[in-house]
Amino acid sequence: MWRAWFVLIMTGLLGCLLAAPAAGLERANPVTRADHIAAELRRDPVYVTDHAQRVLPPDAAEQIKASVARLGVPAYVAVTPTIELGLDGAAEDLIALLRDRVREDGIYLVISPSTSDAGVRQFGGTRRLPVKDALQATRVELPSDATAPEQVARFVDVALSGRARERADRRGPRPESEVRKRLDADDAADRRAAYVEWGVFGGGAALTGVPFLAFLIHRRIRRAKPQRTKKPQPKKPQAKKPEKGRR
Template identity: 60%
Template sequence: MWRGWSVLLAGLVGAVLLGRPAEAAPMLERAKPESRADAIAAALRRDPVYVTDHEPRALPPDAAARIKASVARLGVPTYVAVTPTSGLGPQNPSDSLASLLRDRLRRDGVYIVVPPSGGGGEVRHFGGARGLPLDDAWAAADFETPYDAGAPEVIARFVDIALSGHAGERRDHPRPRPKSKIRKALDADDAADRRASRIEWAVFGGGAALSGVPILGLLAGRRVLSARRARQPRKPPKKRTRKNTRKARR
């Protein structure tokens, strides 16, 4: 009896699910969580420069404004996403966040994805004329910026190189990498230590010189006095007479 009721109940549930497949699909779609690419693409529809708010210490308050001013010089539509990245770039084309953003936005232009620290990331151009040496400029900018340069600095250098007309040369023969902020701070501390050491030695030497002047004066005076005494003629000793001898005996 109980087994018969179980079979009947299972049949009814199956019939309901099979009879309403169109309603079940939207429910699954609504339950699907929004991906990171979807969230960033939605932000780029409102503003072509997206800057993450998860790393405020790594980015200055005016990061978005500085990036907009830099990419505006390219003269083409540019979409920038400053967000933590992992495994991006030419080595992992299947994991390209720039390609995912292009698929969501459906807009042609230059897409730049870069982490807040500025290192790594990727740049891609979809549609339109491809006259800018983006890949060479991006590689050269990575070589020519300090290790701790942020995203605004890297993007500004990238735009400078892309518009310089020598992106390929600067990629193959990059300029010396500037010192990082940490390196500059360490060099400044070393220079301050050297200056302090020179001042200490100067004070020590001056004090030693001043304290030694009286001693040198005394020694010089005694030497002069001794020399004068040596030059003076010695007087012969007085001869004793009998009279003086008697007085001495008394």
Template identity: 45%
Template sequence: MLADDPVQLTDHAPRALPYDAYERIRAAVARLHVPAYVVVTPGWTQVAPKDDDLIASLHDRLGKDGVYIVTDPSGSGAARHFGGTLPADRAWTAAYLRSGRDETLVEQITRFVDLVSAPDAQRRIEQAREEARRDDSSDGPSESDIRDRKEMAAFGAGSALTGVPLLALLLRRSSRRGAARTARR
């Protein structure tokens, strides 16, 4: 899929992404002047496997260097640059920290591209991170909020993986008991 089209958007969150998200994301990452691959997943899949593991796996499968971004529609994800020196991971975190609650993923990706492609990228990234730390009234999540969200998502995914089979077993057992009671009558 990525080999044919470097921007892949989930269709599981149509209301979370603007109607023109695909075109706007393609236009934004084109400004990087290096190959860029963007995968927007449903929120629950981004924690299993970890973002960095998924990015490394995508890079290994595709076999091409460039900037890889894996995120959910809320912007919680990661970015990494293979075969170059762009500080993609730090720029992604800075863009996420500076995003407000009413901003779209497209706006976050645009901010990321602005940060990582600036001639003074390291300074701008540090400035954005510092502003996020200082800005107590910021609508954007703190670094600890990011960790908390990922931990809660991992907990939820683990609970679902454990709970669904257990629920199925209990329902099966319950239906067998009901059938046995009906047969005895």
């Protein structure tokens, strides 16, 4: 009996010893986000995160595919948050990781759906496009809250325009975002309302003060007029009464 228990215990210990290295290896090499996105890009060259539905239209992937199809070269686009990657240049570093895992030449474009972080690089290929200038021009020409499909569409337009460097070097204020436009409109409405209120207040004060002002002016004019002094009238001589006893 004790032999059976001994064999059972030794078998369990041996199984634990064999499983421990495998578990440790799995923990040491977890599947990273770059691995996940690269696997998605191998199946579909456009990857759009499902964690930013509020800032992306429902057909974001279809719009991006239609835009990059005009480039005429292979393109891999990943729309994914980059702020949580823990990398120095999040988008640019993610591009290097994706290229290392996908192992295909082409344009790699990474765009954050909720921040202005974006990066692009072209690997290999006989047809070279000014992708860096095109991305810089996209940042200059679009407001900060432009959606990922809008950014990709503008990027493709600039890359194929033949004036990517010129447009990237353009100086001037960046277009206002929709949020900034709404805030400016609210400020303008508040100023107009304040002007109307002050106008009404001033008009009411003026109407109320006119009678009182007229009264003060009239009173001052009356005080300023010299008062006429009445000349004393000469007394009429009284007739002397006849003395009694004289005839």
